[in-house]
Amino acid sequence: MQNPFVIARGAKTEAVVVVATIRQGAFAGRGECTPYARYGESVDSVTQQIESVRAAIEAGADRATLQALLPAGAARNALDCALWDLDAKMTGVPAYQLAGLHRLAPCVTAFTLSVGTPDEMARAAQAAADRPVLKVKLAGAGDSARLAAVRAAAPEAELIVDANEAWRPENLDENFAACAAAGVALVEQPLPAGADALLAERRWPVAICADESVHDRKGLAALRPRYDLVNVKLDKTGGLTEALALADEAEQLGFGLFVGCMVASSLAMAPALLLAGRARFVDLDGPLLLARDRPEGLRYQGSTIFPPDPALWG
Structure with missing residues (x-):
């Protein structure tokens, strides 16, 4: 962090994140999440959740299937965003177009x-x-x-x-x-x-x-x-x-x-x-x-x- 980040619940001096990478052939998609203690999350708990669905992801689970495999939270975020990125890389279609947007503006x-x-x-x-x-x-x-x-x-x-x-x-x-x-x-x-x-x-x-x-x-x-x-x-x-x-x-x-x-x-x-x-x-x-x-x-x-x-x- 450039400076301590302070909110009502306390201060932090570093950002600890978890990155999920999903590969298919020559393509790789990535997603990043931040485990948040306010919601009972830690790096270990998020990593365990991700590992719990490894077999399903490797078997071809898509974004829709993922919604039923994990609850809302950081772990599912990392995997979901990795799947969006992977789909964009594999199809050559930007993620914003896959989401139905005509353009992505500043x-x-x-x-x-x-x-x-x-x-x-x-x-x-x-x-x-x-x-x-x-x-x-x-x-x-x-x-x-x-x-x-x-x-x-x-x-x-x-x-x-x-x-x-x-x-x-x-x-x-x-x-x-x-x-x-x-x-x-x-x-x-x-x-x-x-x-x-x-x-x-x-x-x-x-x-x-x-x-x-x-x-x-x-x-x-x-x-x-x-x-x-x-x-x-x-x-x-x-x-x-x-x-x-x-x-x-x-x-x-x-x-x-x-x-x-x-x-x-x-x-x-x-x-x-x-x-x-x-x-x-x-x-x-x-x-x-x-x-x-x-x-x-x-x-x-x-x-x-x-x-x-x-x-x-x-």
């Missing part, structure tokens, strides 16, 4: 500011003030001061905030008021998943996006009274296949889309770009937070991400 990503003191976050915001969208990590107590400091340091940037389940009923009004005062466009996952019913009881002054509360299509409709948008992350959905289906159903239910990521390399970001054109916000800045990316990684120009070279993925 997009603008948010840039994430870690949780810190108001002064620390103001300095980070000032350094990134020329970026069009800043994603501000929050932690509950003291968030009003953090938001005011970031807004003063980056007066022109569009702000979105991510509470990572750290707010509580007793500080919702104060924190939402601080967001409104700072001109925040969106609040991501203010309350813990499973304890967010309060969000449906009234209208809030800022749009609310579900993250930890939504993984795949199961239970999506029940979240509609609570949230305005859903954060589609491939490590939650278990790959691009379910992510595309989740996006379709979410739009049919009236949700806006937010495309997010874990901290990972460009190999993990590339498949998510197939959803970017449909999203109100894109948060695929993982490689920008790393000390180094893959040599064939995505091209970032400021906050603009350009489509992947086939050597990377798809």
Whole structure:
């Protein structure tokens, strides 16, 4: 990592990922995932899940079959994205065309500011003030001061905030008021998943996006009274296949889309770009937070991400 990445649940100084490679003849497809402890995952558990379906994959299991072999999560994501990449390599048809898209255009990503003191976050915001969208990590107590400091340091940037389940009923009004005062466009996952019913009881002054509360299509409709948008992350959905289906159903239910990521390399970001054109916000800045990316990684120009070279993925 370039700097420690700090959210409400703790800090990390490195990105630990798992890469699945599936070969057929001269062709190879790759997919990358990030095991996430919040969801009970580790490198060992994800590796074990991948190995548990090795025989089925080697026997020719395709993307549709894979959905029934593994649950949503990081392991299935790595394999699903590897199968998309393999299909693109074998057919010579780019993955975005296989997904029914006519083109894959550049997009603008948010840039994430870690949780810190108001002064620390103001300095980070000032350094990134020329970026069009800043994603501000929050932690509950003291968030009003953090938001005011970031807004003063980056007066022109569009702000979105991510509470990572750290707010509580007793500080919702104060924190939402601080967001409104700072001109925040969106609040991501203010309350813990499973304890967010309060969000449906009234209208809030800022749009609310579900993250930890939504993984795949199961239970999506029940979240509609609570949230305005859903954060589609491939490590939650278990790959691009379910992510595309989740996006379709979410739009049919009236949700806006937010495309997010874990901290990972460009190999993990590339498949998510197939959803970017449909999203109100894109948060695929993982490689920008790393000390180094893959040599064939995505091209970032400021906050603009350009489509992947086939050597990377798809």
